[in-house]
Amino acid sequence: MSTTISPLAPKSYPDMPEIKGVQFATASAGIKYKGRTDVLLATVSEGTSVAGVFTRSKCSSAPVDWCKARVGGGKARALLVNSGNANAFTGKKGAEAVRLSAEIVSRALGCADGEIFLASTGVIGEPLAAEKFSGVIDDLKVAQGSAGWLDAAKAIMTTDTYPKVATASVELDGETMTISGIAKGAGMIAPDMATMLSFIFTDAAVSPDVLQALLSGETGGSFNAITVDSDTSTSDTVLLFATGAAAEKGIEPVTTLDDPRVEILRAALGDVMLDLSHQIVRDGEGARKFVEVSIEGAECDASAKRIALSIANSPLVKTAIAGEDANWGRVVMAVGKAGEPADRDRLAIWFGDVRVAVDGERDPDYSEAAASAVMEQEDITIRVELGLGTGSATVWTCDLTKEYVAINGDYRS
Amino acid sequence: MSTTISPLAPKSYPDMPEIKGVQFATASAGIKYKGRTDVLLATVSEGTSVAGVFTRSKCSSAPVDWCKARVGGGKARALLVNSGNANAFTGKKGAEAVRLSAEIVSRALGCADGEIFLASTGVIGEPLAAEKFSGVIDDLKVAQGSAGWLDAAKAIMTTDTYPKVATASVELDGETMTISGIAKGAGMIAPDMATMLSFIFTDAAVSPDVLQALLSGETGGSFNAITVDSDTSTSDTVLLFATGAAAEKGIEPVTTLDDPRVEILRAALGDVMLDLSHQIVRDGEGARKFVEVSIEGAECDASAKRIALSIANSPLVKTAIAGEDANWGRVVMAVGKAGEPADRDRLAIWFGDVRVAVDGERDPDYSEAAASAVMEQEDITIRVELGLGTGSATVWTCDLTKEYVAINGDYRS
Numbered sequence A, B: 001m002s003t004t005i006s007p008l009a010p011k012s013y014p015d016m017p018e019i020k021g022v023q024f025a026t027a028s029a030g031i032k033y034k035g036r037t038d039v040l041l042a043t044v045s046e047g048t049s050v051a052g053v054f055t056r057s058k059c060s061s062a063p064v065d066w067c068k069a070r071v072g073g074g075k076a077r078a079l080l081v082n083s084g085n086a087n088a089f090t091g092k093k094g095a096e097a098v099r100l101s102a103e104i105v106s107r108a109l110g111c112a113d114g115e116i117f118l119a120s121t122g123v124i125g126e127p128l129a130a131e132k133f134s135g136v137i138d139d140l141k142v143a144q145g146s147a148g149w150l151d152a153a154k155a156i157m158t159t160d161t162y163p164k165v166a167t168a169s170v171e172l173d174g175e176t177m178t179i180s181g182i183a184k185g186a187g188m189i190a191p192d193m194a195t196m197l198s199f200i201f202t203d204a205a206v207s208p209d210v211l212q213a214l215l216s217g218e219t220g221g222s223f224n225a226i227t228v229d230s231d232t233s234t235s236d237t238v239l240l241f242a243t244g245a246a247a248e249k250g251i252e253p254v255t256t257l258d259d260p261r262v263e264i265l266r267a268a269l270g271d272v273m274l275d276l277s278h279q280i281v282r283d284g285e286g287a288r289k290f291v292e293v294s295i296e297g298a299e300c301d302a303s304a305k306r307i308a309l310s311i312a313n314s315p316l317v318k319t320a321i322a323g324e325d326a327n328w329g330r331v332v333m334a335v336g337k338a339g340e341p342a343d344r345d346r347l348a349i350w351f352g353d354v355r356v357a358v359d360g361e362r363d364p365d366y367s368e369a370a371a372s373a374v375m376e377q378e379d380i381t382i383r384v385e386l387g388l389g390t391g392s393a394t395v396w397t398c399d400l401t402k403e404y405v406a407i408n409g410d411y412r413s
Helices: A062-071 A091-109 A131-142 A149-155 A208-219 A245-249 A261-282 A301-313 A315-322 A328-337 A368-375 A402-409 B062-073 B091-109 B131-142 B149-155 B208-219 B245-249 B261-282 B301-312 B315-322 B328-337 B368-375 B402-409
Strands: A022-027 A039-054 A075-085 A116-123 A164-172 A175-184 A197-202 A237-242 A290-298 A348-351 A354-358 A379-385 A391-398 B022-027 B039-054 B075-085 B116-123 B164-172 B175-184 B197-202 B237-242 B290-298 B348-351 B354-358 B379-385 B391-398
Touching (some): A039 A062, A039 A131, A116 A197, A175 A245, A208 A261, A315 A328, A354 A368, B039 B149, B116 B237, B301 B328, B328 B348
Parallel strands (some): A075 A116, A197 A237, B075 B116
Antiparallel strands (some): B039 B237, B164 B175
């Protein structure tokens, strides 16, 4: 947790309404950090549906393995998250640590191990001392409901400079329901997954299979469309919990994808996930600029996304942005290196509203002053039109600054 | 051209023997830089064979297009290279500039356009004023032979902090022959190609098809096994010229790949290319550490190389190296994100001779002091054993420092 808040941080936080059936408590277990909370226990009411999306790393962490093996059951009662230690690349000790963690929680709450979900974030390769959870679990149990959304978000931070929360309301059958989430992440952020950790909760009543389809469907355009440094975490986890408390108001649960209420939920969930994913980019380590990269006219959407990520991950593009240099030649380079269909002589590139290149060369009306004025903004849009087809994609990234190097040159020590 | 020489620069330069049939001259055409040479003219004797390997960028530069269209002819008389402007993404103007450049050279030397090879390096997207070559071509012609290898190497530098030359001798049929080359490159270095520019010359007599096979074969383990920043240039060009002057000594030309002399030439050419490619990494923008990444036990060599490059391109691995932090957890992360077959629980990782991880967790005998001592070295080896098969690969990279960000945050302006 840095003492300097990112200049791109939100200027204010939304009101986060209570979600019936969800309770938070936090504690300081002293896993790594001193003088701050590092454990979050979220309990959800009986019958809560759960869905999850996880890192595609071949070296996934022990808690990711645990959750992947259990999310198919579709039911959850509790989520235990710690910061300071990722419990990743910890071999048999890591698997034993998650087993012990789940046992500590399930014994305290009196529920089944298979309904406990776990996530850990922090240093890779250090054994996690799960017995530290024993020392705080009774306090956490007694304190359920005492922590708010920002408290929950703070307990899971690592190099984040601010807590990340988002919320949306929907009306289903005349009743208002809420979808709210928290996230952490600032570095080691890349598809797939780009999340680090995010936990989203709703009081809507949704069956696990519909919940999973909604979550998976909205991930591509949000958590999987952001990058800070192209580095994919071993621990990335998004979990979506639906307590179903709304059913008490007489609302029928959503149990099929052709239910017309699915699209209402999808839009709101997508908004919350996009909001949280943008906040992660805005807290990108050392970030001073928030950059949207849009590709149009590609052969297909997948091709567009690969080109967009080639630009968004290019160190030379990102350092040029840090230097407020309208160096569109590096955008050309990044398009060229993506390995995707592209015709140099049909390319057009915009920085903000300023077209800097067209038909494979510098725009005849190119104005260095106009392009430079765009680069001085805090939020910058780079748009590339390939002129080949109808494929499009948008991804978000930040600039690459000396502070990124400083933060990551001495993170572990 | 920086005023501060990379701390990883060679401490001395080899003696570079003259190669019969090759002559250099340099000039200051004022393309972008002031007070330094920026044009190299190399002339080669009639009948010289040529081979080339070029960037795979979809947005290749106009001179790359020119050379690709002509290298199949197999014959060369001259090479004109300029620094300061890449003549890339310059549309029809760019194609016209290379045509005019070749015409200026061919008229002065009295040879065919198709035997003139061209390369440009520098800023992308600015039209190249080829007429500037008219002003210096007569001087260059008169001065042929006046410039040495280091002069030639200096004229093609951009953000390089030192000129790059390498040489090797071979004995064919009792006669000594030489293979010598120059290279430039410091940033926008990644497979494929990783070269930026390199020009290699030999007095051996080799037919164009054998020359091309030799060059292509040695590229994978040298210029295509280095990365500074994962960014692939639009301009990468390696040209290999064989003047055949050795034939005057009564040596039969090498015209088939089953000629036993091919392996002698291959070994020497490989040495020169590896030497030059390492020099490029050692001049990586802002580099303070030279890093070898070796993968063993992968399913196949191609898989091993992709994993090696995932490590070598990871900003988090590279910043940890800059910070002399033995953060092997980030190596695990980079293995995991490569998308290649890997079994977390069979992984072993070494920093230098210190095994830091084995069987999917921290080495039981892990010593932070021993691992940290490795990281304090200037040259660092990272070795990963995957335990799956017999595939292996080695690539080279440098660390990612604040100086890289500084150099690239204001390069164009």
